[in-house]
Amino acid sequence: MTPPPQTRIAATYMRGGTSKGVFFKVEDLPEAARVPGPARDALLLRVIGSPDPYGKQIDGMGGATSSTSKTVLLSRSTRPDHDVDYLFGQVSIDKPFVDWSGNCGNLSAAVGPFAIANGMVDPARVPRNGLAVVRIWQANIGKTIIAHVPVTNGEVQETGDFELDGVTFLAAEVQLEFMDPAADEEGAGGAMFPTGRVVDDLDVPGVGTLRATMINAGIPTIFVDAASIGYTGSELQEAINGDAKALAMFETIRAHGAVRMGLIAHVDEAARRQHTPKVAFVAPPATYGASSGKTVHAGEVDLLVRALSMGKLHHAMMGTAAVAIGTAAAIPGTLVNLAAGGGVRTAVTFGHPSGTLRVGAEALEADGQWLVTKAVMSRSARVLMEGHVRVPLQP
Template sequence: MAHQPQIKIAATYMRGGTSKGVFFRLQDLPEAAQVPGAARDALLMRVIGSPDPYGKQIDGMGGATSSTSKTVIIAKSSRPDHDVDYLFGQVSIDKAFVDWSGNCGNLSAAVGPFAISAGLVDPSRIPRDGVATVRIWQANIGKTIIGHVPMTNGAVQETGDFELDGVTFPAAEVQLEFMDPAAEEEGAGGSMFPTGNLVDDLEVPGVGTLKATMINAGIPTIFVDAESIGYKGTELQDAINSDEKALAMFETIRAYGALRMGLIRHLDEIATRQHTPKVAFVAKPADYVASSGKRIGAGDVDLLVRAMSMGKLHHAMMGTAAVAIGTAAAISGTLVNLAAGGGAKKSVRFGHPSGTLRVGAEASESGGEWTVTKAIMSRSARVLMEGWVRVPQER
């Protein structure tokens, strides 16, 4: 009986923030997959185990959630003042496509550590002890990320006492700076607020007219008030992910928001970009119990945020959405800012399903246009496994 032999590809399985993904050096991929296209997408889907009609990704490295169905390709950068180019692929679980439309802020924390360990950063730029500064070009959105990676005895330090809600064990802190994070999305004119407004009336058939802040920062995000869609902002995953009607409502909001933001031209195009834009709902501080059982008090946070990712409520918070939260919070008058009490904000701590997270942003206004020079947050990263991933050879 004819059979396909398996090929093996050097790969590293890493956790970054509250996500996990399979990391590759561009040079280690099969030649056909070293360039964008069908061969690359097919390879990454097979690595992750998609498309899977069972929704489990049993025959691959994926974990059957948006947080664990991810791939990363890293290469030495040809751009001046950058060390590496970072390309992120969000692999659909049950459909046959890879979404390249945005970044993963959580896995961004693992890019610097991976690049150093993989020999992609000039050794002269890496201290034996201290903090290595890795200059990352985020190729999906054309932005710079600065990763500050702790080093001990000439190696990346992965263990430590930094605790990140949504991650079980403490690790070493990796600080990230997302430079000029306003996303330059096609159709959005490079504007942070593509509609020109801090708050819009967004008409959503079957839902109503919602107040919405639609922002391109970190990742295109549509913010609405929790109360306007029947929620409190204290919800955990089961409250929404087990409710098909709710999931359909959020997808409808996402589609009409994407259309209003100029990210799509027709509603049916939303099916081809599951990764962006995100939908999030905000509320004023309140007491709740996080998914770990940890009690979060209203006095512990500035606001509450819940966000949808790949059609489901995220178990914590996407890193890129955290950038959007920090940016919107820094700008007086947005729904995020108002939920946090209004006024000038250089940083906020928000409550999410797994706990809390602090994010900061530096915002300024000139001639009616808002700009943000950078957003800052801390994550952690760790190698889980390294070696080779195996996939059946294409005929």
């Protein structure tokens, strides 16, 4: 039997924030992959180079980390007052599945630029020079994101002087507004605090009872105090990712927190839902050395945060987790708010392994319930390569 030829598919490889991913227009995909299902997942797995028992993704576009094993599908939006529908797929590195349970806040920064460059935004709404406002429907969680994209001479401006810790080179700033960011995750009932409390006692077998803030905002996230699990909040990747016992502990926390949040019914289901929830640990400000070699001084930050993604400590901070941080910081009494000193806050600057990040949120209390109307942060984005990917698919 003659082996099948490679399928050629139009694609763009983009950096968004501190992540990279392969971007597709849904209309460019093979017909069977234009709808959710096994054909779509198989295609994206093969594009990225998963599952790879070696953990390197050598035979694909992935970069062997959670930050670089990502895919984005875009189409013109049929929703009123939106320009583009955005669907994010987190591709497992060593297992044969694509996790569609959440958003990628970092790659959200690249959606607006891609949409403008690919004619998915009404040209009448794109200024010759200035900021184009792109209205994005985030289909994974059913939320609106507003991107403010710089445009120069009618084209997306990618270069500039905006510095983002975790990204080596300067670029143009893209401001993102995550509207009504409390995540509508299946099983979580859409509640910002699914347990009804801003702090809970979370029983974790083999670890103990931990105080935890479990929040649905940006992405479902479980926050614990760094000191309660033996950390300072100033750790870099090597302190966690080379410690199998530590990684197992965080996964146990994540699984039991997911059950308490109503995201899964049993801890065994966590292995099939790697993208959400996230686990993060927080600590008060302290001086530490970032992975870039620069010193982050205690006076520069309101708190320290470290977060895990797909089972590993993230090299910087996931954009959606940053939304969760900003939201939790704005609500008095959460562990994030307390680590930042407590009180009413509309923005925080937090320290992460690569440096610092500022995120803001607008919160209000009504009838005993906290509401956040939007969270705001700045990222940058850039096209790395455009053209076609080639994939050996069975007919």
